[in-house]
Amino acid sequence: MSTTVNRSSLPPFRPKVSLLPHIPEEIVLEILIHLPIRSLLRFKCVCKHWQHRISNSKFSLSMQRHRSMIICKRMYRRPFNLYIIDNEEEAFLREVPRPRQNKNKEMSVDWFQILGSCNGFLLVSYSRKLYLWNPLTRQCTKLLISLSWWDSHSGCTGFCYDSTTDEYKVVMGLGSVVMVASIRSKNWSKIHQIVYFDPVTDKFVEVPAPRPTIEEWNVVMGLGVVDGSLCVVRNCENRYAEVFIVKESWTRMFIINNLTGLCGAFKYELVPLCFKKNGEVVVAVNGKTIFVYNTVEKSQREIHSADNYGEINVISYMESLVSISEYGHEEDRIEEGPKGATMNLLYRPTNTLIESENTPMTTTGMRKIPWTFGRVRFLG
């Protein structure tokens, strides 16, 4: 409330004779585009039409926009701090006000996380709720989209805009579960795409996923190649898992009943490794443990487990005598080494897009096993 603008700064009102002619829409827009943000926000109060014009997303996007970076600094039990670095000016940190949860209450000590950015909005989570925050206009809107299923410490996220439908979408992934919520519909829907890499064309090709038994539970927990066939494990209501295999078409092989016993509270990955003749199946769970599950007796036993901070990389492979020497690479004999290639089963959280992990082809170099791991993949 320091400087009050003196209304006498207004030039004397012009004589009625040459009173303002009608100013065409395009000129008003041309003038508005040249105004700084703060003035624009105030001029929303001029009239409803101006408010509409200024709030219009096409108008906002046609303004000259700066690229900048927002940095969040979190400290234990202290309010987080937000800084901005303008890419076009000399690089220095400028503190920006923390967003407000509602009109008055500023966000402070809870867990604040920036999840993505698009068109000047930042998608942030605070106290396990999602917000869309525009640091420039300082508007912060709580999204009525539930976050209960998501784990802020290990998920990956993205935020994007579809100009054909004028729709913003939140993409969040946890393990092999990837969900998309549209800002309009306010609902999550699960996205699943199984893709394989075709070495002949160097392209990813989509495989139609097996039809879900329970429509809302189309959650793929793991992909595997077992005996040369693609195999999919699907989570059903967090209680049991269905294992499908490609024969002529998708065929349900069996059900794993004791899902909680196998996976514990976090049921996000269950990769089938091999089937035994006696009805046992070997599975890798959450990148941590290898279990043998008996489909007849519905029992399981652990055969190997990583320690708390470790992880297990595992892949099934088919032995052969082939040599790669004719391809002209240096031969480097490994005395005692891993039997087969390892595959990265982890997601790397990114701020912008969920990327598919770069999965290696079967290292045997043979076409006998056409399937390799594909991951949920998003394009722009």
Added chain:
Amino acid sequence: MASAPENEKNASAPEKKTLTLKSMINNEEFVVDEHVALQSVTIKNMVDSDCAGDVIPVPTISGEILALVIEYCKNHANPSASEDDLKKADAGIVAKDIYTLIDLVLAANFLDIKGLLEVTSQKIADSIKDLPHQDVREIFGVENDYTPEEEAAVRAEHDWAFEGFP
């Protein structure tokens, strides 16, 4: 009036073609070199389609404003003018009160002179950016169609932007 001797001059030096622009508001006439006038896309289209007679009537633009437009066109038609010179000259042209600027931006729009439209819009924006929205309403002759409650709600959305304003 003044156009007759100008025409004679024109006849004696045929390599320099001129056009006469006439403000239909106060009948003021301006004789300008054709290449200067052709910076206006509207005039260019008229000349190209042979719609332009000896005198081109310009409706809704006063002589005062037309003089500013022509000054701008002359400056920008001069191939030896440096970027800096032009910037300075442009700044001089738009150093006017808000109402003249609005007339000028309308003229630039009507005559379709992109550069002039740009500098004038920028200048208008600069002149109104620190005004209270109530004044902007007055300048643009906009009727306030908000109820006091509605206006307060819009204001509350961005109350920080109103700090120090009535």
